[in-house]
Amino acid sequence: MEKATFAGGCFWCMVTPFDELPGIGGIVSGYTGGHIENPTYEQVKTGTTGHAEVVEITFDPELFPYERLLELYWQQIDPTDSGGQFHDRGSQYRTAIYYHNEKQKQLAEESKKAIEDSGRFKKPIVTEIEPAVTFYPAEEYHQDYHKKNKQHYKEDREKSGRDEYINEHWK
Numbered sequence: 432m433e434k435a436t437f438a439g440g441c442f443w444c445m446v447t448p449f450d451e452l453p454g455i456g457g458i459v460s461g462y463t464g465g466h467i468e469n470p471t472y473e474q475v476k477t478g479t480t481g482h483a484e485v486v487e488i489t490f491d492p493e494l495f496p497y498e499r500l501l502e503l504y505w506q507q508i509d510p511t512d513s514g515g516q517f518h519d520r521g522s523q524y525r526t527a528i529y530y531h532n533e534k535q536k537q538l539a540e541e542s543k544k545a546i547e548d549s550g551r552f553k554k555p556i557v558t559e560i561e562p563a564v565t566f567y568p569a570e571e572y573h574q575d576y577h578k579k580n581k582q583h584y585k586e587d588r589e590k591s592g593r594d595e596y597i598n599e600h601w602k
Contacts, residue, residue, distance in 0.1 A: 432456050433492050435500050436463060436529035436563050438483035439508040440516025443576045443584055444593055445486045448507050450577075454494025459487045460569040460576070463529060464561070472570055478521035485529065487566050497535055501542040504528070506601040507593075510546060511554035517591040527559040536560065551600065 439445045442460035465482030515524035530536040577584040
């Protein structure tokens with residue numbers, strides 16, 4: 432099993448695309464990239480800790496290759512928005528691929544270049560590609576939020592504009 436770490440705005444919305452796919456061993460919502468240890472959601476949401484909301488995915492590369500994770504990742508985000516994602520604003524909602532080894536770095540850079548070269552977007556691609564650093568799991572109530580709080584998750588996602596964007600740019 433390997434790990435993949437992606438920032439794509441609200442971590443609740445980044446779990447569902449990868450959830451329950453063959454080869455995915457688990458998905459943990461959390462925080463990475465900041466300057467304080469063991470941050471809380473209350474701290475991270477202020478945008479002052481430097482952390483991004485992320486999902487850490489454990490996967491079997493034989494069953495679900497990293498390239499497929501990247502393909503799915505890009506289709507969940509607006510890679511041209513440096514100010515957050517959809518209705519979630521601030522650096523804590525930035526987009527980034529945090530690579531765990533040189534092969535992931537290479538594949539992430541190649542996938543970003545392919546998106547840039549595709550002509551799909553008029554603005555520059557601003558998604559960062561950075562080495563994975565310490566990952567802090569989010570509080571338990573954030574884990575599997577889409578299952579524990581179905582109605583609130585559905586309402587929040589509908590209000591966010593994420594699905595309209597995905598349908599316009601990726602379908």
